[in-house]
Amino acid sequence: MNRIFAFLQQRPYAFALLLCIVLLALNIIVSPSFANPTRWPAILGTFAPFALVGFASTPSVLSGGMDISVGPLTTFISVIFIAVLMPAGLGSWYFSVPILLILATIVGMINGILVAVVRLHPVVATVGMLFILIGLSQTIAPNPVQAADRWSAGLARTLGFIPGALLTIGAAALIWFLLRRTAFVSNLLATGDSDQSAFGSGVNVTAVRILAYGLGGLFAGIGGIALAALLQSSESALATTYALLGLAAVVLGGTSLLGGRGSMLGTLFGAFAIYLIQQLLTAGGVQSNLIQFAYGIVLVVGVLVSATLLSARQRGKVQ
Template sequence: MSYIVPAPQPSRLAGLWRRTGFAAVLFVVLLAVNVWLNPARFAPAAWGTLIGLAAPLVGAALASAPVILAGRGGIDVSVGPTMGFVNAVLISVLFLGAGISSPLVLVPAALLIGVAVGAWNGWLATIVRVQPIVATLGTYLVLAGVTLTILPAPVGPAPDWLKALAGPASIVPLAAVFAIWWGLKQTPFYDHLMAVGSDDRAAYTAGVPVTLVRFLAYGLTGLFAGIAGIMLTALIGSADPNIGPTYTLIAISAVALGGVSLAGGRGGLVGAAIGALDIFLLQSALTFFNVSTFVLQIAYGAILVAAVVLTAVQDRLSRRATDDA
């Protein structure tokens, strides 16, 4: 199978800095502000706990990235409800309802749910050719309704092994996501994904199976959303039908802030993770001043707009530099 080899870059670190430099600088600034405002909470000894608190948001951002990288408006707004649905099924249906607590059952169940939702979205967006935002919005509404049907009110607790994944141990599922992504980067699929996101017509002409690549990107987003659902369940230690959807828009904002082009084909999971950490640190700083949730929503919107504008300016400058060369 033929595939497109990306144009050579000066260095991987230079390319990473070009895509995520703003988010990385913002991370340092926000971390310094938080350390100054609340030194006890952000002391090095507490970083493991902070990672656990940020893990579901980071997981949601990582899950949102693959379909965005695939291009053609591939924004999946059902990532948050998928996390909430996984949370409800694991705790309310399997653990409390069926008495199943083994990780050998609960973890595969979460992953299968995520992959099934991703495959459904991929079928709608790539085979039926429904607009991705419409297809995933429909899935959002269905999952939100089913979750509330299964779980009208919060219940708990979660199994002890699952609650143990909160805090410093949350690095385990996050590492699993990055390990999967690293493995995919060693295969032609990664090059196909970036080529399709950059220019799907050129990729199709070069023999890349555009429809299959995009379908697999949705499946990958679903898989990562299932893992993020596990992290969410570990953090809250129970099941809550309302918390999952709250991650949807801030995860997309984090991806854009991390230098992932919403047009597709540029960026990666490292940038998405840094963008998520930026938003988490911004939340912490604003919460210190007891601002209302409305102010937080304004901040998320401003971040999303600023990130999109910065990405557009960066792409234009890079294109101009390439033309001059």
């Protein structure tokens, strides 16, 4: 038992992992069908947008900043996909996917330039971008538009034998995994940890920051495709729902808002915990407005628990 505790203390995402296990068990108790493998593709399909918004928020936080606009960017991309590209005849995957991902990356990099070059405060830059994206989404598709091309539906259910959501989450995870094998993630963590040290040692801090926000944009783009796959219609009104969930997943996953410390795996657990809360409360027949209340409680309590009970190592170091 002590060994398990020690293991958990060394993992910043320990609380999110424990929470996931507990919530998963509760979900199975409340609705036993949750454990039925035939439901898993659909479950993953509804989870994918959460996970990807969380992924999208992670690189900027690791770099010592913050991107609040990734949620609306996800909705914006799904709106562009369904309400612009499909009617224009560009809905097939080989046209739409590259266009959407490039667009999303550019939006992210604009945030990065505003922060790293123009030197706006990250909250100012990305809240500005948040409103711009919400406004654009609602202008482009004031009312929900149904998807004309249906190929993407498989991404939220199954493609052949595999759950389609594994492709979207998996694509983002693979990109991160590959980046970890390059010098980029080390440079990113060092920049977030101490930008002075990184700059003084010859890291191109400006480029690293811009790329971090760009990478967040790319993940948000994948999230937008996953969202369109799930809904099969453009729901610009969703923008506000996702706006802060990503950040909540990051924080719950044990990533430090000060930058330089955290992991994508933690964000995945954080996002899954949030998703499971939602599922549990919905299955238990709780009103939807109370779900947000529950998010808030879990987030605050979760961060407190991680910072006190589970971080003996950190405290020992200070003394």
